[in-house]
Amino acid sequence: MTDAAGKFQRISSTPAYQLVAEAIERQILSGRIRPGQPIGTEAALVKQFGVNRSTVREGIRLLEQDGLIRRESNRRLSAGSPHYERLATRMSRALVLDQVTFRELYEAAMVMHTATAEAAAERASPEVLAELEANLAMTQRVADDPAAVTELDAEFHTLIGKASQNRVLQLAREPTNLLIYPTTELILRNVKQGTPRLIRAHRMILDALRKHDPDACRTWVRRHLNDWRKGFELAGKNLDQPIEQI
Amino acid sequence: MTDAAGKFQRISSTPAYQLVAEAIERQILSGRIRPGQPIGTEAALVKQFGVNRSTVREGIRLLEQDGLIRRESNRRLSAGSPHYERLATRMSRALVLDQVTFRELYEAAMVMHTATAEAAAERASPEVLAELEANLAMTQRVADDPAAVTELDAEFHTLIGKASQNRVLQLAREPTNLLIYPTTELILRNVKQGTPRLIRAHRMILDALRKHDPDACRTWVRRHLNDWRKGFELAGKNLDQPIEQI
DNA sequence: ATAGTACTCTTGTCTGACAATCCGACCGCC
C-alpha cells in the first residue's frame, strides 16, 4: 500500500441487466411507481431501455426475487412492496447457513420478545386481543396434537408482534420466530408438561396484555422462553450446537 | 365456497427458470455445494438441466440477488453464503416502503442496541476493543466533518454488534443501523453540540466495555440514543412521520 | 343475455449468433 500507484478504484463495468434492475428499483423506491401499480410489459421495457428482451428479463428476475416486483394472476408485472415473511425466511436461512447456535437464538429472542410484549401491553387493541383469545381457545382444543399446538404457538407470538404496533421490532423478531418454531414441536413431543405449561403461559401473557401490565407481561414471556430453553435441554439437545436446517 | 367442488388445490405450473433456481438452491442449502465452491458453467448447467441457456441464466439471476451465488472476479459463478449486509439493506428498504415512523425505529433501536451493548460488555474481545479504540481516535480526528463522523458512528455500532458475539442480534439490529445512519448526518450538521456529545458517549461506552460493566454500557447507549432522538427533534423533525428514502 | 369462438397480447422458452474478456498455453528474448 506504500505504492503510489495503489490508489486506483476497482474497475467494474456493471452489466446491462443490473442497470435495468436498478432503474426500475429506483422508480419503485422513490414512490414514482406505487405498490400494486403495473409495470409495463416486457416489450414496453425493451423499448424504454433500448436493450434486448432477454436482458430485460434477467433484470426483472433480480427484482422478482426481492419481492419488489410481483406477477399478478394474469402474469402481468406489477410493483409490490416486499413483505416481512419473505424477508424473514431468508434471514433465518442466512442464520442457519451461518451455523448460529441456540444460545445466540435464545438470547436474542429473550430480548426482542420481552420488548415486543411490553410494547404490546401498552398498545394492544381490542381486535388483537380478540384474535389472541381465539388463538388460545383453539390451542386448548387441540392440546393433544403437538404439530397443531406448535403452529398456534407461532401464530400467538406473531400476534403479539402485531399488537406491539412496532413494525421494526416485528421484522427484527420474525426470523427468531421461524427458527424457534421447528424446535417447539420436538419439545412438545418429548416433554410431557410442555403443552400445559405453554397454554398456561399464553393465558397469563394474554391476561397481562388485557390489564395493560407490561411487567407481568415481561415476566411471563421470560418464563415462557425459559420453558422453551429447558424443554430443549430436556430433549437432550445442547445449547451450543448450531441450529439445523428448517 | 359451499360448492363441493371447491376443494381443489390452486393449479400452478412453476416456470422452468424457477425450478432451476430451486434445484441449485437446494444443493447449496443442503451443503452439497459449499460456499466458495464453483458452480458449473452456464453451458454445463444447460446440459444438466436440459433447458436453454436463457432459462438457466434467468434462474441464476434469482439466486444471484439472494447472494447464494456470487460472480468471482473471473466472472465464474460460485456458491456464496448470503451475508448480513445484503439482507440488512433489503430489510431497511422494506421498512421504508412500509412507511415506518421514527418512533418505531427509535423504540426498536433502544431495545436492541442496549441489549447488544450489554452482551458486548460481557464478551468483548481485546481485538474488537482495539478496533473500537481506533474508530474513536479516527472520529476525534475528523470531528469537523459531519459526513465522516456519521460513517464512523455507524461503524462503531456495527463493531459493538460484532463484540456481542451474537449473530442473531447483529442481524436483527443491522437494518436499524442503516436507517439511523442518514439522519445522523443531518443532526450533526444542524446541532452544534452533536459531535462532542457523540464522541463523549462513544468514549464512555468504550470504557464500560473495557471494564466489562454492562450497566454503565446500557446507560450510555441509552443516553446516546436519546441524544439522537433529541437531535432529531431539534432539527425540526417529527417523530411520528415516516422515515424517508435512504 | 349467454355460450361459444376467433383474434390479439404477453409471457415462457428455444435457437443461434457475436463481441468482449479472461485464462492458459506457447513462444521468443534476456
Add this chain to the structure above:
DNA sequence: GGCGGTCGGATTGTCAGACAAGAGTACTAT
C-alpha cells in the same frame, strides 16, 4: 531459467428472431 508478449479456447453478456401456451377481449350465433 525467468520474463514479457502473443494466440486460441472458453465463458459470459448481449442480441435478433422465433414459436407455443395461456389470458384477455371482442364478436357472433342462439
